[in-house]
Amino acid sequence: MKEQVISKQRVADHGEVFTNEREVNAMLDLVKQETGRIDSRFLEPACGTGNFLTEILRRKLNAVEKKYRRSQLDYERYLVLAVSSIYGIDILEDNVVKCRQRLFDMADERYSVLFKKKAREQVRQALRYILSKNIIWGDALDLKTAGAHPQQIIFAEWSFPLHNSQIKRRDFVFAELLPDDLQKRRLPDLFSKPELVSDLGEKVFLPTETRSHPLVHFLKVGEEHE
Secondary structure (H helix, E strand, O other): OOOOOOOHHHHHHHOOOOOOHHHHHHHHHOOHHHHOOOOOOEEEOOOOOOHHHHHHHHHHHHHHHHHHOOOHHHHHHHHHHHHHOEEEEEOOHHHHHHHHHHHHHHHHHHHHHHHHHHOOHHHHHHHHHHHHHHEEEEEOOOOEEOOOOOOEOEEEEEEOOOOOOEEEEEEEEHHHHOHHHHHHHOOOOOOOOOOEEOOOOOEEOOOOEEEEOOOEEHHHHHHOOO
16 A cells, blocks of 8 residues: 555544555564564554555565475465464554455465465465454554444464464453553553563563463364354
């Protein structure tokens, strides 16, 4: 998307100005190693229509294709992992809808080109479902969803813990992933004793999951009913 402004009213109401492609790539090149990692997670708290997220996905898909294009099942598994590692929030519903669609279209196009008639609808269904959970209509400042009945933003963590085709979903409250804002939200001090320290000597915390879902084959993740 080349337009940086949709309307003056949206700029006035929401400060909406899209980042153009040159700046997106320059900024992502600063973390180039991470954008090439299939499982490296990215969150864009004001994702708009996905200018940053689509470029991140494009780089991840390059890595998936390079490593796994010879095996359809491996490609499908890592395609799902790549998409599941991307998260976004936007306060405007139309942006969220378009961002999800752009990410899906990019993933589906690459998948369809590689495997043509062998492409499976189950994979597409899984991608749509994951994007519906990862790209959220909400306000990253007040940490709540938008719409008639705002609730705490919940993000799903997706992983392949057994290194096979079984995918694991765990849900976390977004607010707990932001330790710098703990005092404002009156959440428990996640850095209290016993203190956890990384290999680099930095304080770390383990957020509390709100729900742990059973392992399921990644081709069936889109069939989940809540």
